Amino acid sequence: MRKRISLFLSSVMLGSILCVSYVPSVSAAGPGGTIWTQDFSKSDEFDSLDLNKWDTSFWYDISGVFAFNSNNVAVSGGNVNLSAKKENYNGKSYTSAVLKSKFQVGGDSYTEIKAKMINKNANVTAALWLSDQPAQWSNPNIEIDIMESLDPDGAPQRVESTLHTWPVSPDFHFVAGNKKYNAPAPLDNDFHVYGLERRDGKLRFYLDGVKYWEYTASVIKEFATQPRNVIFSIEGHAGNPVDAYLPSDFQIDYVRVYSSTTVENPGFESDGGQNPTGWLESGDIGASYAVRHVGGTHKGNYKLEHAANEPFVVNTYQKKIGLENGLYTMKAWVAKSSTTNYNSCKMYVKDYGDIERSTNVNGTGWNQIVISNINVTNGQIEYGFVTDYKGGTGDWAVFDDVEFYKQ
Structure with a gap:
């Protein structure tokens, strides 16, 4: 979610972008094509705020006109709520919040998040993403924006997903891929299920069971494999908020992380004879x-x-x-x-x-x-x-x- 001048590398160089296609609705066991097992140590229904899993502090504390305030994170009614408010704090006139997992999610995984975007009229960016504080030992320091409401009042139905790298030494930010997808209705009307599958060298992005982007990590393979933290945040990327619609909440119902068995053709059903597919x-x-x-x-x-x-x-x-x-x-x-x-x-x-x-x-x-x-x-x-x-x-x-x- 960090913003600075960036170089956009085309999908021809770094991956392939496919048209929107429909797949069976995402079930409790994740999308098809493999066997998924839920990792309960990395899942949360948010009946309470489990500080063994989550952290309200972050490696940066200012985003645009907002200052992160841990008091703006609260659990209510089975949701964790991140609030945007009009108040003075840490040199800023507005406060927001961030919630970062203490666990990390790597490859052969499916991450599913049910969330309701912040009120579009407040003109505030809400984000669901995977990343971590950049460090030289973890270059290329990939960031996967599952969902970012960059134009909440102008395009409230838009899902925007972006892939970044933040290498340290050299310190240069790349945008490796971006996809804009319009949902049938504004995303602040109700809860929606956002999904990210990282498997077999590909990233697949889902909204309510619809696969709207498939990206092949052909050059920067870490997009499909590098372990990253799950992050929810309210950012200042949309500019000045509209005071009349504050405070307003970004609500997350659950996060569920699944691991793939990673076995290709596990039942040998793909074909008969010698050299079975995947083996x-x-x-x-x-x-x-x-x-x-x-x-x-x-x-x-x-x-x-x-x-x-x-x-x-x-x-x-x-x-x-x-x-x-x-x-x-x-x-x-x-x-x-x-x-x-x-x-x-x-x-x-x-x-x-x-x-x-x-x-x-x-x-x-x-x-x-x-x-x-x-x-x-x-x-x-x-x-x-x-x-x-x-x-x-x-x-x-x-x-x-x-x-x-x-x-």
Whole structure:
């Protein structure tokens, strides 16, 4: 939300902007295309102001004609309210407020915020954004403006979303992308649901379940991955407020953060045969394939199978980068023939900043195996299934419905 002279880099250089398209309404589990798990440590229904999650202080304290005042943040009726007021404070004639999360949200995430914009007649900018105080160690210091009401009285129905970088040394501000989208009605009429999905190298912006912008982070990849704080603020970007409509509140009903399992094609349903979509293979790859077996899978029509009559060692796996550091869990439904013809058959995780961990595949009926408390410290991981088979006839090991998500 900081304002200074900026250089606008075109979407041709830094990403691609797609036309507005309609998707199924955002559900309690986030948008489609992956499996989402709500992170309750980063979600808040605002029944109270949880100071373990939120901070009312900020790295700047003046925005235009406004001075931030922590007294302008209050919880009432299940909402957190940020107020704009006509009053003298810290050398300014108006006060406003900011609320910054103490947690951060990185890639493979969906952030959903239900909010009601401040009264359009007050001519005050309200903002929902992700950022943090710029520091050299965190260059390029990305900022994602999910929603900014820059022309509240002139275009009260406009959703404006912008991508910035704030690199330190050199100290230069870039605008990497911007999208203006007009809602059917002024945004201060009622509460609306604003959503930001950061997954598979893309950012997807939603209003009430409608995807109005998709941006590919092809050059500055940190837009899709860099951990940032969630911020709500009232800013002075619209110029002088209209005193007759003050005080006025910017209301937030909830913020809900979801983590993606990050698993592409988790049920092997995308296609059959060798080299299933989204998965890598090494070793004796002829022994690994997605097989259609209606009624013989855990769910759906396909499963991954490791099988051959001759000895083999095969690995089917995925690699993920740009993960937010922290604890993760991997789960999968598995089964295996009961012979002793295996040297080993296991699910594993490695290259995440600690020792390789694994758990054995056992049982002729579907059962779920789990590796939990995977402490990712380097922003990446490899996970998958490896089978070392001695040789024989009629043996098999099968895998289905894989999950990998932040705890």
